[in-house]
Amino acid sequence: MAVAESIVANDQDTGQSELALRLARTWRQPGGFWGWFCNTHHTDIGIRFMVTAFIFFLLGGMLAAMIRLQLIRPENSLMGPDLYNQVFTMHGSTMIFLFAVPLMFQGFGVYVVPLMCGARNIAFPRLNAFCYYLYVGGALVLWGGFLTNTGPDVGWFAYVPLSGPSYSPGHRADIWSQMITFTEVSALGVAICIATTILRYRAPGMTLNRMPILLWEKLVISMAVIFAMPAVMIASGLLLLDRLVGTHFFNPAEGGDVLLYQHLFWFFGHPEVYIIFLPGAAIISTLVECFSRRRIFGYTPIVVSVVATGFLGFSVWVHHMFATGLPQLSESFFTAASLMIVIPTGTQFFCWVATIWYGRLQLRLPMLWCFGFFFVFLIGGLSGVMLASVPVDLQVHDTYFVVAHFHYVLIGGALFPMFAGIYFWFPKMAGRMPSETLGKWHFWLFFIGFNITFFTLHFLGLRGMTRRIYTYSPDMHWQGLNVLASSGVVFMTAGLLVFLANVFHSMRVGAIAGNNPWGDAGLEWSMSSPPPPYNFLHVPTVSGRDPLWEDPPDQAIVVGLRDDIRETLVTHSLDAEPQHKDEDPGPSIWPFLTALSVSAAFVGSIFTAWAVPIGAVPVIATLIGWLWPRGESPTPLPTGESWLR
């Protein structure tokens, strides 16, 4: 009996490894130099997004260090206004458009969402790869401009008329506008890929009410991107028209309107804050559950909060414009809306505390970063309540108080969760564990440095130090606090160096991670680390919110998919019932070539409007190559329950 069982088991093993070989052959991504540009697998593209965005985070951080160095004493001659204005514009634009959204939403989402759904690849993998190259194109345009002394110098918000043709001659503001086009098209494309993956590629059984909170948040963010990004593209597009072909959308002398731009920009700009914060909150919800060793408390309130945040995020944009002199009634409306955001965010905080309180907390490295998030984001959220009040906002708006506030919110809401998430999913991505000792050094150095720098800025703001000034008079008595603020940079830099050392060290000699080193419940921990090119040997099914914790050992698997072509399973968006099969289009050079031709058209249109019709020709040609029909369509899904085993 025992012998017979072991034969069966062995037989299954060989069967599985043969299946694994066949799947690996089918889903293989090409290697070599050209192969790199043909890759369309979401884990590879996701990691590329994250690595590229992290490089721009380091570059943006260097600009921040330059700013702190310039302000270390009054009338400093390190930088003149021309360079300083470029540096702070580049810092803001890099951090928002090239780092925060690409890493937290695009890179991280592209990597983890299909794994959490139980899918073999992301939906529209070629579009996804195209979006990566387009993002790189935008980043190169912005930094290429900066390195050739054509960096934008009108602020990351580029208010008109300062950024208009009369007050910003040359191509600096054009480069900013076109960088927006690049990165926002990229974000829109990825939002479509992620939303489709979540709605159509979920494993059978993962109904909407069983979806991990992280997937809910990614879905809400994707929707927010789809509704918010067009506003900023219209704003920057109209600005480009004003500058390039002489329209007068924003020229008050010809009946244009300078406030229209601000409304369009902040209609994007405030949801953008939640597009950056919600991925952080998603990571926190995942990690709190895993390290409290209990299912998260308040799944439904948290999901409702996340959806509510997505909607409310669109009703608060005017609080960036209180100083423009609005009627009191509309000010009160936007104060109320801004305060209302506290309710869903507070709900999440309370549910996290309850989960930890009634759980069995294990203070591993990623959880330490979660506690950093709780502290830092709490301060940022509370100072945000102050800013929602119109009278207080009118005093501290555009001062270093606001700078302190949004660094607490953005670094607290994105960077601390990002490091928590990197340490948490590093074993999955690299197959090896990060060093806890180095990670703790990284945490304490960064946490202390961050608070020294940014807590100090609150006081500078109350003492009347306005933003975006390249120098100040000794009479203002701001030097002491500025020196203190700048000294925190040393600690943060040291922390980041420890982090880089940790990554490079752990990638080579870290302990082997295994499938599920943290004992988490998500589907992404069910396959080997790093995941094979086909992700799942058998597409899984789930029967609960925490599959690896709750599902029985004999949980059914999907068997109706072919292993000789790249078949994926498409399920119903609400109840995740299998509907049909789709074929993954596989690796292709066309997304890269299309991104190249689109980039050429975008860059050309900085200089002449003719680049649009002429540049359209290669774009159409590459799109034809991309969309060329591929022949056979997938076999139909077997009827009944025969796709399950």
Added chain:
Amino acid sequence: MTAALSLVASHVLAQAKVLDPGRHHVLHPAAPQAGHIEWLYWFIFWILFAVFVLMIAAFAGAGAKARVVASGPLPIVEKDEEADHRAGWAVGSAMAITVATLFVVLVLSVVTGKRVEGLTSKNPVTIQVTGHQWWWEVSYPNSQADQTVTTANEIHVPVGSPIVILTNSKDVIHSFWAPNVTGKRDLLPGYSSAFWFEIDQPGIYHGQCAEFCGLQHAHMGFSIIAESVDEFQAWQQQQLKNAAEPSTSEAIRGREVFLTHACLMCHTIRGTDAGSRFGPDLTHVASRNMIASETLPNTAGALAGWIVDPQRIKPGTQMSPNPLSPDDLQAVVAYLQALH
């Protein structure tokens, strides 16, 4: 001699007031508007401080039970209806307290907003402030054109009277902000708006442009000089006069230099041929404490340095360098310093 000494003394005194860090501070109100906001600030601050302490205590309490186990994950906590029930009550009560607190903040905020913005007095002093890259044009409009005072960067106001500021901008967006007085207000091209304040204590309050407006955004300061009604009226009468006739030969030559060089292309000195409105009105420039939008003290040396090479002091400023001969420069400085 004594007059000159007292003038110097008053300048030093004025400088000393500007140097005081309390003259540019959100939490040192000199006007009821800033006072109401300061009260609201501290009220919200203490509420939030209490929230902060409670939240940190909750996290510390929850985290205190943590176990640092490096080898492998702990087992999963069994489902516990009782615990979930208690957690539900705790989270629900915390939510209720949050909503109530937010409601208090909202009501106080709206009430304070009304107190800051509502103007009741019938006879305010009206001042038109127009933003330029990178200075402030200040005028006291009057139905009779010759009764309109025009000056720059230094706003004289009577203590205890309501002041209405009308805003506008000639080029890009600027923002008018004197923290001791009241909150900021943007100066938008194509829009005009109005707000008001009233100052309790005489003194010089510093202000600064708060909306990024280009290269010299950092050097776009102004001051509000609050003085007694008598002093204010005396100042206004003095400002209404045409420019003083130069009395020394050097100053007479200085006027000649002014009117035959680039100066008159941009500046007005009423009573002379210089009548351009591109730059600040210099008719009574010597009555101001500072020049170049609060960048330099109004001394002979600073004035000479500014005239010769303004681009060194404010790189990007609209004023071009004036390579005058030393004699011409001295003469023109002497002339300007006589324009009280």
